[in-house]
Amino acid sequence: MTTPTPNTLAVALVQHACSADRAETTARTEAGIRKSAAEGAQLIVLQELHTSLYFCQHESPDLFDLAEPIPGPSTEWLGGLAAELNVVIVGSLFERRAPGLYHNTAVVLERDGRLVGTYRKMHIPDDPGYYEKFYFTPGDLGFEPIDTSVGRLGVLVCWDQWYPEAARLMALAGADVLIYPTAIGWNPDDAPEEHARQRDAWITIQRAHAVANGLPVLVCNRVGHEPDPTGQLSGSQFWGNSFVAGPQGEFLGQLGAEPDVLRVDVDLARSEQVRRWWPFLRDRRIDAYGDLVKRFRR
Template identity: 65%
Template sequence: MSKKSLTVALVQDRDQGSVEANLANIETRVAEAASRGAKLVLLQELHNGAYFCQHESTHEFDRAEPIPGPSTERLGALAKKHGVVLVSSLFERRAAGLYHNTAVVFETDGSIAGKYRKMHIPDDPGFYEKFYFTPGDLGFEPINTSVGRLGVLVCWDQWYPEAARLMALAGADLLLYPTAIGWDPDDAQDEKDRQRGAWLLSHRGHAVANGLPVLSCNRIGHEPSPLASEKAVGASGIRFWGSSHVLGPQGEFIAEAGTDDAEVLLAEVDLGRSEQVRRIWPFLRDRRIDAYQDLLRRYRD
């Protein structure tokens, strides 16, 4: 089988302090990625600013914008300028009081190829996303682009095998996860190691179970919590652990970034390997779809 190679880039970085600074930095990073041969560029979750979900404040809704809107116009122009497919992550204002955590994919001509609204919304100390985001209503549908069918999911979605599976069943060629995840600085080191290890393992499991490459792009740096004065759980902020990575369809690491440094992580992905792997590990063939009805229940009491 002939090799179908795709050069991908993941832009791992820290918050630059403002929307303008972040978008300017993204423009620099995407230019670098394109100059190094990237045809598909993945950005981190909510890349326009700090991870504001560490607290609940109605003032944070001022960050949201319509899609299409100012950021999509600028990012679309960026994709067109460098001839890349660009996967972004924005705080979408759909209507007054109705907001989503939305990934937007741009084609090489700058047009919007499609979008995905985050389906699984967490609500935990430091990650109060249910206050801000309405669960997605676009389903698990891959987005058609010139480089393939992209199964785009967002952060908390990464813990759910059902989401990855449904993207695979809909014909995704790759799974992509814009992400913002890290440690509570107060946690013991062994707990930090377990959390990061579980995160990596979940992605490797999605790759193996579906026979697909997986791309996950995370941010870096410590972001203080607005609740620091309250000394509550999660009030020490989040240290994002980076570790952006590209996996092959058997869960193998093709490329992995560090935990602390900004990096444009490049990798070459052989999209033809999924066919080869699925021939020897035909998990889709052997699924007992006649016996999975209870998956539609919350819990089997």
């Protein structure tokens, strides 16, 4: 581990399995946060919906009881850790905004424990085993970076990671890094070749966001098998593989499929250099992109 310089951001990703026991799950999260801080991290990123099992594998009105207000118990807990350890933490929570109105919401806690920003997931999937449209209202806060003591954080969430528009808008708003808390896995019944294709596509698209925008990308995914409570499907095998990529898409660090903490130093000054070499923002034809706001052109 190196000592961070003024242009270096020490980041850590906390990748772990979740269980039906909330206390056990949050204890794993907290242990990862403390380990990250002990290794010198200034910015710690947690996985999507890290306080519980991934409940969206089926639809049940009872599961709305997992939601909580923001600010609320989890932001108080994360804020206390941020203040104690002098770190910035990016968390991911099931937000109860009002009766019948819920979001998949990322939260950012500053070094002094303050909640300094939120991002509500904009793109909401609805696939077998990922019935998020039943639970989450699409975000209404737009693609706005969150200002912190360690930089402007372009926080997005999971399904957002497949959309180049989301990454681009965060970059155009001045984000210093792109951050993706994630819960993604494969169907255990699919062939190994299909598993590899899905995982590789997920890695490739996010590395492409780094390249296209000249920004570092931080991705934190959960691990472990979580069964389908209905027994209709074989559950999800969350594949982990959390990683940090530099502004040319280069791997700065990557985990496998086991619980772990990834601690990486990110040179923020490289974004300026890379954007001078590859001036994609300069050469964008903004006069010709109007059709991007259409659903389809035919």
